[in-house]
Amino acid sequence: MLIQQKPDINSSEITSESVYLNRRNFIKSVLGVSTALIAPGAFALNNYSLEDEKRYPGPQWLQQKIAAATKPKIYQTADKLTPYKDVISYNNFYEFGLSKTDPSERSQNFISDPWKVEVVGEIAKPGHYQLEDFVSPHQLEERIYRLRCVEAWSMVIPWLGVPLADVLKRFEPTSKAKYVEFTTLLDPEQMPQQNSLFGTLDWPYVEGLRLDEAMNPLAFLATGLYGQSLPPQNGAPLRLVVPWKYGFKNIKSIVKIRFTETMPVNTWNKTAPSEYGFYANVNPEIDHPRWSQATERRLPSGLFSPNRIKTLPFNGYAEEVAHLYKGMDLTKWI
């Protein structure tokens, strides 16, 4: 006997094939509208006139986060911004080469999307995270920080990102977590200098912070600059920004975060311990063996105005961070 079953759904309720196939476009257009709605209210982040320079819009999800970013007043500054073209063409990113222009010249095909970050160590919630999941729970902020390189030049950069502390807390560090170690991508095919025969640096690049330094409100994880995503030469898609420390502490293209009980060995410290310490706090009184740290040249520098200015303790952020080093002999802990 044949039993005729009544269909569960009326054919009128079934989405037509054309609409079904178009759903991606539909979602995109809706998102586009919502982005457009958010953008004007988002503190005009895209007001930077980037002229004819190359732009780095980044993935869709990040563009939305950027459009919704806030601009906290306390992280603005009176310092004049270093022009965008200098920020993206004058970089120390030794994985791509040693000269200042190597990174921007050699990194343009670098794949930073998709990107995974591994979080391990003394925490309750270890795991592998897609960058989007890693960043999504947080609101992006724009912060203008001074960047002081150990080579005695400096810049002023408007970063986009999230407070490091907020991110780290999500993984619930245990009482054993005393330090945080960061690791850069190891990929000699994309990063040619990692193949160098005569290099003295051990790859991948490693940096670290004491947990209380990492939890300081100034410590920042950047995913963008100048109102857009991070260019590869600036450490796409995720980099550390700790403005009271020398530039080399600001590790780029992070793939791993490890919470440890013992002090991590950072790459430069391993290579030349007498020149680079673990802390690397900006300190005008302690010279690098090969150059003075008392002054710095604020870039871009004109030829007949070297733009040399006095370097400030903790790069001018002493009020925020000096208390972290109370009782420490900073001539010893370089």
Added chain:
Amino acid sequence: MDLSKKVQLRLLWIAVFGICLLPFLAVVLAAVQQTLGADPAKEIVLELGTWAIILLWASLAVTPLRKLLKWSWLAKYRRMLGLYSFFYASMHLLAFATFMVGWDLDILFLELTQRLYAIAGFAGLLLLIPLALTSTKKMQKRLKQNWLKLHKLVYVVALLSLLHIVWQIRSDYSEALIYGLLLCWMLGYRYYIRTCAAQKRKQSVMVQHDKVGTHQ
């Protein structure tokens, strides 16, 4: 010497002179056109310094190349290469003092007395001064044997230049290694030639002794 040969030599001289001047003109042009990036000062200083060393190495390469390739005409250009090296080294220091230090004498003094790499570089430049001053044919004749002795200082300058580079290495030895190996080869070749010549003299002396012996 016929006229065309003379013209040829003249043209060759102009060509070498022009080629050596090109890097300097390129730096000036780039500075004027502002294509040197965020830190033009450092680019200029680096470029001038690099050419000072390349030309110094070129002047040291004259002797071995001349002998190996039998290019006797090269000898004529040793003085020019050396003087050009001195010119680039002077411009290098001048650019450093002007564009990077802004003639802040305190900083300049500290840099040139406290930093090992700067001391080496500065010492090298100072040692080039007497060589440049005595580079004329007149001085060469007047100083006679002492001229050769004095100009052996160029080897010290080369070593100081190499130290100037090595002490600035941050993470990669390849460039310094190339300069170092080239210098080893150029100095090694001179040593080899000299020991060969000494041996030949010895042999010829022995041959003469033998001849004297058979006669007796």
